[in-house]
Amino acid sequence: MKTLILGEVIDNKLSSGTLEIINKANSLSLEYKVVTVGSSDAPVLGSSTFHQTYIKRSAESLQFNNVADKLSQIIQEENISLVLAPSTYQCRDLVSFLSVDLLSSPVSNVINFDIQDDSVVTTNSINGGESIYKTKITSSCSLLLIRPKSFDPIDIELNSEYETIEVENSSIEIFDVFKEEKSGPQLEDSKIVISAGRGMVEKENLSLVEDLANKLNAAIGGTRAIVDAGWMPYSQQVGQTGKTVKPDVYIACGISGATQHQVGMKDSKFIIAINKDEEAPIFQLADLGIVGDTLSVIPKINENI
């Protein structure tokens, strides 16, 4: 099945979401090429094992329509019948645009897929991972948006050999580009994640979680509720609309465990939950559950580590 993997650049190299999809494509022996969209000047994306095209977009103009035009052209000229993309902001925009050009509805939130009798069959996790939902795609080109961390990333040597295509600017200028400062362990690759929810009661109490994170060299996450409340930046949100994490240890502090949160953390290897409400759904997922007030348990952990 002729496949196009839509890649993305993070920190000047191929994103881990892209490397995860490449690994899966190899395991299914798909015939694929990678087309990566980014604005970096000279990212490291190439490989001796696959063909890489870099569509360089400008960082000064919103030009996703022009990028999508180019991608549509490649897909149609090369008779691509499967497009695989990580479920990120940029790829969601691009795949949605492509779906209109190709008249093929995409499947979002894919956590696994397979080829059966020349058709693509996708698996989605629904209700926070409580159930899985399988779909068969019947259009001539299948479009998949794949949740991060669904597969292990491939470990390959990347180089700077690839073809580059530039696209025209649009009339919409981008300004005030802001890059969030990355300090300390990052959510996506930290071995330990400590997340906070409404049970922390107020923003000031997050210092307790920060103290524990410092002691354990852990990354800090939060639920949508506290991100919406402005206690943490969006980049720290764990869950359906935020990040997916899979650390060795996940400590949920004052998190009830709504399905939207579970989908972002349920595959963590060991889950510790601290919550006042004995009936909170988070305890279903927890390997170790402490029924108690987070605000009194965490300070004691901090003092005694």
Added chain:
Amino acid sequence: MNITVCAKQIPDPANEITYDNGLISRPEEQVLDDTDRYGIEIALQLKEKYEGEVTVISMGPAGTQKGLQQALQMGADKTLYVDDDSLKGSNSLMTASILSELAKTTDADIVIFGTESTDGYTGTVPQQVARFLKLDCISYIKAIEISENVTLTRQTLEGSEKVIMPEKCVLSVTAGGVEPRYPNFKDIMAAKQKPIEKVELSSLNMNASQNLEFLNIEKLENSKNGEKIIDEGEAYQVVIEKLKELKVI
């Protein structure tokens, strides 16, 4: 300025979502998706600055129309909706096709969406509508600043960036980007007088078809039956012991 906001009626999120043959079961009474409140709020702020009309468009079983009423209570002027049995189980592209046709009937300058619904989470419809309408799509807006121009802040993978809103475009707004207003008693009463108009599917051009075939849903056994301890003041020791065992400390 004609401002069109897309709104979806969804089953009350307080209840667990159930499925029937692969489709979300929809009770007669559905509510406005909270995600859409952010889009409606932005529409109302644009109307306050530029005047014009705010039209809510919606597709799906109308039922008691509670969710559509809730959109009007916030301050939208009128609602157009499509409700047709043949649309049951529509994929995102079919939905986007119908919504873009509805948006055309409103002669919209600006079409506003939440980024993804709280029941389906496909998160592709705003961009698909933009492509159908051949408009620019400013997605993942997390802040709006209305002065001489309208400045939109977009969420990106690494942070954020700003653009000036063009005269015609599609916007998708993230939750938390603005503070949606709460209707008071007067707003609730006034909403009852506002028009809610059903548009017949036959009057619209559907430019997409079904390409996703439901195979099955399988319930997973998620409960880990982990250890559960009631804290009587000493549970912290169990946590510390466990962290040592896991070689975290």
